[in-house]
Amino acid sequence: EAGVTQSPTHLIKTRGQQATLRCSPISGHTSVYWYQQALGLGLQFLLWYDEGEERNRGNFPPRFSGRQFPNYSSELNVNALELEDSALYLCASSLGQSGANVLTFGAGSRLTVL
Amino acid sequence: QQPVQSPQAVILREGEDAVINCSSSKALYSVHWYRQKHGEAPVFLMILLKGGEQKGHEKISASFNEKKQQSSLYLTASQLSYSGTYFCGTEDNTGKLIFGQGTTLQVKP
Numbered sequence: 001e002a003g004v005t006q007s008p009t010h011l012i013k014t015r016g017q018q019a020t021l022r023c024s025p026i027s028g029h030t031s032v033y034w035y036q037q038a039l040g041l042g043l044q045f046l047l048w049y050d051e052g053e054e055r056n057r058g059n060f061p062p063r064f065s066g067r068q069f070p071n072y073s074s075e076l077n078v079n080a081l082e083l084e085d086s087a088l089y090l091c092a093s094s095l096g097q098s099g100a101n102v103l104t105f106g107a108g109s110r111l112t113v114l
Numbered sequence: 115q116q117p118v119q120s121p122q123a124v125i126l127r128e129g130e131d132a133v134i135n136c137s138s139s140k141a142l143y144s145v146h147w148y149r150q151k152h153g154e155a156p157v158f159l160m161i162l163l164k165g166g167e168q169k170g171h172e173k174i175s176a177s178f179n180e181k182k183q184q185s186s187l188y189l190t191a192s193q194l195s196y197s198g199t200y201f202c203g204t205e206d207n208t209g210k211l212i213f214g215q216g217t218t219l220q221v222k223p
Contacts, residue, residue: 033211043201043216045210045211045212050209055208090155096209101146102161103146103156107154
């Protein structure tokens, strides 16, 4: 069974540009979580989608946005890129059952902003 | 509110034991533990749903005190393969899962 897949693996952008990251969940999983992992800051919660709806978002500015498609895949968009957006962006999927939200993570997309 | 983990880093010799603590200021629905090895994605270890419940995974176990909003991860007779960064994740009643800053564990021969 395929795991969580993310693309691209690496992305280099310059300040002010936009970045789009993609995530395909495990088959049967309806929930997708996005986390930012910057050096030394652990896993910072970004967004949570379930059944096509945004369920919750973390303390990030509105230029971080996303969506979930009918096939449960998801996209994270970061507009007006800033240097501090450089990080590993991890996507995780789960069955979406509260209290049993065991996450399976993808390998991540490394975003570098120059 | 991000849960707080302690210690931030631990260095052990093979065979030694370690405890990693996780505390939250919010009421918790469940606590999750994940391990991330260098250059890899975090991997699920265990989930705890009720106060005082302990779960085990090989020689790794954990407890969850619902009243104190705390969880502890116990690693006994550590092996080299236990090296990595351990994250606790706390889930509230909305289903949102937030992780602590991580505890880096290094096991030396």
